[in-house]
Amino acid sequence: MLPDLRTAIATVCLSGTLDDKLAAAAAAGFDGVELFENDLLADRRGPAEIRERCAGLGLTIDLYQPLRDFEAVPPDVLARNLRRAEHKFDVMAELGVQTVLVCSSVSPDAINDDDLAAEQLHLLASRAAERGLRIAYEALAWGRFVNGYEHAWRIVRRAGHPALGVCLDSFHILSKEDDPRAIRAIPGEKIFFLQLADAPVLPMDVLQWSRHHRLFPGQGDFDLTTFTRNVLDAGYRGPLSLEVFNDVFRQADPYRAAVDARRSLLALQDSLGLLDVPAAPRATGYAFAELVGGPDLASLGFSRTGVHRSKPVELWTQGDARVLVNAEGEPGEIGALGIAVPDPAAAAQRAKVLLAPPLSRTAGPGEAPLTAIAAPDGTHVFLCADDDWLGDFVPTGESAPGAGITGIDHVALTQPFDNFDEATLFYRSVLGLEPGATAEFAAPFGLVRGRGVSGGVRLTLDAALVRRGGWAPAVPSPQHIAFTCTDAVSCAEALRQSGARLVEIPGNYYDDLAARTDLPAERVAALRARSVLYDRDEHGEYLHFYTELAGARVFFEVVQRIGGYSGFGVVNAPVRMAAHHEARRGR
Ligand SMILES: O=C(O)c1ccc(O)c(O)c1
Numbered sequence: 166m167l168p169d170l171r172t173a174i175a176t177v178c179l180s181g182t183l184d185d186k187l188a189a190a191a192a193a194g195f196d197g198v199e200l201f202e203n204d205l206l207a208d209r210r211g212p213a214e215i216r217e218r219c220a221g222l223g224l225t226i227d228l229y230q231p232l233r234d235f236e237a238v239p240p241d242v243l244a245r246n247l248r249r250a251e252h253k254f255d256v257m258a259e260l261g262v263q264t265v266l267v268c269s270s271v272s273p274d275a276i277n278d279d280d281l282a283a284e285q286l287h288l289l290a291s292r293a294a295e296r297g298l299r300i301a302y303e304a305l306a307w308g309r310f311v312n313g314y315e316h317a318w319r320i321v322r323r324a325g326h327p328a329l330g331v332c333l334d335s336f337h338i339l340s341k342e343d344d345p346r347a348i349r350a351i352p353g354e355k356i357f358f359l360q361l362a363d364a365p366v367l368p369m370d371v372l373q374w375s376r377h378h379r380l381f382p383g384q385g386d387f388d389l390t391t392f393t394r395n396v397l398d399a400g401y402r403g404p405l406s407l408e409v410f411n412d413v414f415r416q417a418d419p420y421r422a423a424v425d426a427r428r429s430l431l432a433l434q435d436s437l438g439l440l441d442v443p444a445a446p447r448a449t450g451y452a453f454a455e456l457v458g459g460p461d462l463a464s465l466g467f468s469r470t471g472v473h474r475s476k477p478v479e480l481w482t483q484g485d486a487r488v489l490v491n492a493e494g495e496p497g498e499i500g501a502l503g504i505a506v507p508d509p510a511a512a513a514q515r516a517k518v519l520l521a522p523p524l525s526r527t528a529g530p531g532e533a534p535l536t537a538i539a540a541p542d543g544t545h546v547f548l549c550a551d552d553d554w555l556g557d558f559v560p561t562g563e564s565a566p567g568a569g570i571t572g573i574d575h576v577a578l579t580q581p582f583d584n585f586d587e588a589t590l591f592y593r594s595v596l597g598l599e600p601g602a603t604a605e606f607a608a609p610f611g612l613v614r615g616r617g618v619s620g621g622v623r624l625t626l627d628a629a630l631v632r633r634g635g636w637a638p639a640v641p642s643p644q645h646i647a648f649t650c651t652d653a654v655s656c657a658e659a660l661r662q663s664g665a666r667l668v669e670i671p672g673n674y675y676d677d678l679a680a681r682t683d684l685p686a687e688r689v690a691a692l693r694a695r696s697v698l699y700d701r702d703e704h705g706e707y708l709h710f711y712t713e714l715a716g717a718r719v720f721f722e723v724v725q726r727i728g729g730y731s732g733f734g735v736v737n738a739p740v741r742m743a744a745h746h747e748a749r750r751g752r
């Protein structure tokens with residue numbers, strides 16, 4: 166039997182007043198909350214009223230937090246701390262919450278003495294037990310003397326009180342690279358609470374890292390699956406609770422952030438085998454990419470091979486590259502992606518369980534029923550079987566010779582910065598695309614962060630880290646479709662001949678390329694003559710070139726992968742961005 170674990174979220178994760186947070190947590194389907202003390206203090210309602218409000222929303226209060234700087238102090242400080250704790254116990258009784266979090270002391274009053282810490286926590290636990298309450302002791306990674314979970318557990322064991330246990334927080338444990346396997350040595354009933362947070366690995370001060378950069382599970386670099394499995398192996402059956410301090414989430418619409426949060430726990434439960442959901446689809450490629458408005462595809466060698474039976478949509482093809490051009494909507498952006506999956510119904514069921522917003526679509530008579538969901542950036546994602554959907558297009562019989570484009574390599578979707586991590590988790594959990602390393606590069610208008618996600622299809626997500634003032638272009642950053650070819654130099658040559666508008670790359674780029682690589686001079690000359698960019702990694706090479714902007718928000722790339730090159734030519738992005746800006750402004 167799979168344990169049916171409850172899910173909770175700390176109110177500190179979400180934006181707004183306490184009521185905004187509670188309503189959002191309930192709407193996203195959480196079972197409970199960790200009530201952060203400051204959220205209570207700022208609320209006009211008394212604890213009993215807040216308890217009622219939570220009950221009305223179907224939420225339990227699973228933890229009251231935090232009680233700070235309690236243990237291992239001189240007698241006069243202890244007396245003050247007990248008085249403070251008694252007051253909190255009164256509040257907890259009214260709130261109907263049983264467990265309070267005590268985080269390891271950071272106080273200058275604290276003494277480095279485990280026996281004293283154990284003795285004072287024992288005293289606190291016995292006061293709590295008199296009221297039917299319990300104490301969960303958590304090692305903060307920056308605790309003055311106690312900053313590792315094994316140390317906190319030693320103190321709890323030494324104290325030996327049934328109302329005293331540990332709270333395990335994945336951030337404090339994984340940020341220090343502590344081995345989570347030792348968690349299995351803790352009896353499950355002594356793990357009173359489990360807090361989950363992911364984070365990008367950042368070599369920085371751990372307190373700052375924790376307070377600004379935590380992420381929901383699946384969005385960062387930590388292995389939450391192995392971590393949580395260890396906790397469950399120990400016998401813990403309490404809630405899976407998110408405690409994520411993040412500057413962006415704290416300003417985001419709490420309803421949206423709560424859904425993102427809940428999706429992260431559903432995906433984690435799935436990775437642990439605890440969720441009844443179809444496995445992530447194994448995408449087999451792009452069925453199509455859909456552009457809104459009409460950029461010129463003929464000059465790229467595409468043929469208009471079909472027109473939709475009932476909608477103002479044309480099908481343009483070249484090799485296996487299929488682009489739909491939709492006449493309806495804001496011109497010049499990527500409106501939709503068609504992803505080919507072996508079992509669209511199963512993929513749709515998974516998307517539903519993982520809270521992907523469904524899009525209602527009307528299929529005309531005889532047309533293929535396609536499931537579509539909305540990605541966080543608004544892109545419509547169609548889950549397609551084989552080529553069924555092609556039957557919705559009436560063939561035109563048109564066929565141009567083509568320019569050597571053979572398929573779709575990747576689609577690059579620019580994200581609003583605030584949705585970057587949400588988008589990564591969406592594509593990862595709903596579609597089973599694995600994120601690659603995050604790269605940052607200096608573009609003409611500031612730092613850009615980018616990340617590929619891939620598995621059967623490749624996508625890149627990028628976002629400007631900040632956008633301020635009126636100097637940077639007001640138009641949203643462009644998106645692009647990258648096509649594959651087998652010979653980038655000859656493809657660029659052919660497209661140039663046929664009048665395609667390709668980006669011209671400055672000579673400085675090639676001078677530098679010759680200086681930093683061992684490429685033969687003729688090869689550099691051939692790249693230079695056609696403005697083809699170059700990159701390589703330990704697996705292979707990447708040759709690529711770009712079209713000018715073909716609408717307000719879109720351009721095309723053509724790429725040739727040689728060997729097992731797995732990147733996206735990110736090093737070359739700033740050169741391309743400068744060229745696009747120049748063209749937009751009028752050289
Ligand atoms: O940053 C903090 O102070 C803090 C408080 C409570 C926690 O559970 C925690 O992990 C961190």
Ligand SMILES: [Mg+2]
Pocket residue numbers: 303334360408
């Ligand atoms: Mg914590």
